Amino acid sequence: MFSASDFRKGLKVQIDGDPYIMTDFEFSKPGKGQALYRCRLRNLITGNAFERTFRSNDKLEKAALEERTMQYLYAQGDEYVFMDNTSYEQLEIAKAQLGNDVYFLMDNMDVEVLLFNGRPIGVTLPNFVNLVVTQADPWVKGDTSGSDTKPVTVETGFVLQVPPFVEEGDKIQIDTRTGQYVTRVKE
Amino acid sequence: MIDVSGLQLRAVFIQALRSFFIGRGYLEVDTPLRIPAPAPELHIQPFASEDWYLQTSPELCMKRLLAAGIPKIFQICKCFRKGERGGRHLPEFTMLEWYAAGRNYLDLMDDCEALLRFVGQALGRGSVLKVGGGQLDLAGSWERLSVAEAFARYAPRSVDEALADDMFDEDMVVHIEPHLGRACPTFLYDYPAPLGALARRKKSDSTLAERFELYINGLELANGFSELTDPIEQRRRFEKDLEGMAARGLKPGPMPESFLRDLPAMPEAAGIALGVDRLAMIFADGAEIDRVVAFVPEEL
Numbered sequence: 096m097f098s099a100s101d102f103r104k105g106l107k108v109q110i111d112g113d114p115y116i117m118t119d120f121e122f123s124k125p126g127k128g129q130a131l132y133r134c135r136l137r138n139l140i141t142g143n144a145f146e147r148t149f150r151s152n153d154k155l156e157k158a159a160l161e162e163r164t165m166q167y168l169y170a171q172g173d174e175y176v177f178m179d180n181t182s183y184e185q186l187e188i189a190k191a192q193l194g195n196d197v198y199f200l201m202d203n204m205d206v207e208v209l210l211f212n213g214r215p216i217g218v219t220l221p222n223f224v225n226l227v228v229t230q231a232d233p234w235v236k237g238d239t240s241g242s243d244t245k246p247v248t249v250e251t252g253f254v255l256q257v258p259p260f261v262e263e264g265d266k267i268q269i270d271t272r273t274g275q276y277v278t279r280v281k282e
Numbered sequence: 283m284i285d286v287s288g289l290q291l292r293a294v295f296i297q298a299l300r301s302f303f304i305g306r307g308y309l310e311v312d313t314p315l316r317i318p319a320p321a322p323e324l325h326i327q328p329f330a331s332e333d334w335y336l337q338t339s340p341e342l343c344m345k346r347l348l349a350a351g352i353p354k355i356f357q358i359c360k361c362f363r364k365g366e367r368g369g370r371h372l373p374e375f376t377m378l379e380w381y382a383a384g385r386n387y388l389d390l391m392d393d394c395e396a397l398l399r400f401v402g403q404a405l406g407r408g409s410v411l412k413v414g415g416g417q418l419d420l421a422g423s424w425e426r427l428s429v430a431e432a433f434a435r436y437a438p439r440s441v442d443e444a445l446a447d448d449m450f451d452e453d454m455v456v457h458i459e460p461h462l463g464r465a466c467p468t469f470l471y472d473y474p475a476p477l478g479a480l481a482r483r484k485k486s487d488s489t490l491a492e493r494f495e496l497y498i499n500g501l502e503l504a505n506g507f508s509e510l511t512d513p514i515e516q517r518r519r520f521e522k523d524l525e526g527m528a529a530r531g532l533k534p535g536p537m538p539e540s541f542l543r544d545l546p547a548m549p550e551a552a553g554i555a556l557g558v559d560r561l562a563m564i565f566a567d568g569a570e571i572d573r574v575v576a577f578v579p580e581e582l
Binding site: 100121123124125126127128129130131133148151152 | 323324325326365366367368369370371450451452454455456459477478479495502505530
């Protein structure tokens with residue numbers, strides 16, 4: 096259990112059976128009044144957020160969360176299979192739950208899987224991945240159309256904007272947190 | 283991280299606070315930080331120092347000086363309150379308090395206006411304060427809003443309903459405070475009598491205490507009131523707060539007997555406590571409290 100004096104940004108708690116993260120926290124004490132803890136909490140499964148004000152004798156349960164390093168093995172239909180690097184235990188995560196992350200998963204990539212009561216609820220990828228461009232319009236030298244970027248498709252099917260000099264077959268680095276182009280990778 | 287500009291600003295403006303009071307004939311005093319009995323207040327927890335305490339406010343010692351016949355006094359000192367830490371709170375913070383005989387809470391509001399204008403001039407800011415993306419005019423007349431009006435205007439229920447539902451503090455923090463002191467500073471005044479433990483009741487309405495809080499940019503800066511001078515009533519209020527502490531499982535502190543003994547000699551007076559770090563935050567454009575002190579506890 097966490098008592099109100101333990102509350103802080105980033106704390107992970109459990110309310111009505113769901114895991115929440117405290118995204119905002121403010122200690123307040125109106126003139127001569129009691130200590131109040133204003134919190135904003137985001138449901139780690141649904142993403143829904145709400146604000147609640149707690150008093151100093153209020154308590155919140157600790158969320159039964161666990162983070163494990165796992166390796167991405169393969170996709171089977173809409174299920175993505177991961178393996179625990181130490182126990183070799185395997186588990187599946189649905190494509191919908193992974194969102195845009197499916198575009199940055201490479202075979203044998205290590206990721207951090209967040210589990211709530213043994214159930215995977217989130218995946219943290221490496222911040223950067225290198226992917227090969229599979230489709231790009233050729234760069235017309237002297238192009239005066241004025242556009243600074245052009246769309247390309249990478250090997251996983253992800254489409255993003257890149258500088259005009261990037262060509263088919265190039266390997267590029269992408270920031271998995273934003274989905275944005277970082278640089279061209281020379282190999 | 284030490285913010286040099288924040289500390290420079292703080293130094294200049296503490297000098298300005300001193301000049302203001304010295305210029306108006308106030309005597310600067312320096313009372314002990316370590317005392318046998320702080321004023322019993324339900325929601326303020328003192329730090330113990332052996333079997334004494336670190337002061338939560340210099341209030342009791344300063345009132346004893348009023349009782350001893352010094353009519354106008356001020357003090358800039360450290361105060362300590364357990365468990366108070368956040369973007370606007372430090373467990374050790376700097377307080378400015380001033381007390382004057384023969385004055386009331388309305389006079390203190392006038393003092394606040396004059397003091398902040400003086401400090402603004404001393405810092406070369408003129409009368410317009412830029413804070414939190416907005417602008418505040420210190421020169422014009424400041425907003426004076428009664429607690430009852432504030433509830434009617436901003437809260438989902440009346441002040442009486444809030445008291446009955448035990449939601450006064452929540453409504454204050456969530457619904458009222460964010461609106462206060464936006465275009466100009468706001469005095470929130472006439473608190474329900476039970477919320478002014480050391481304040482005098484209003485003669486025209488004994489359900490109210492002659493107490494106010496000063497707000498700028500949603501931040502509470504100062505708490506002032508006409509002083510209660512009746513030792514029997516004061517003892518009764520302290521006893522009530524001590525009982526409240528015991529009911530909450532807190533260890534009730536000792537009764538401040540020497541203060542109660544001197545209280546009959548105290549003249550009619552008004553006194554106010556202003557958070558110096560808070561005021562520095564305002565003049566540092568709404569910065570967090572961490573930026574206007576040399577070190578916060580986590581850095582020590």
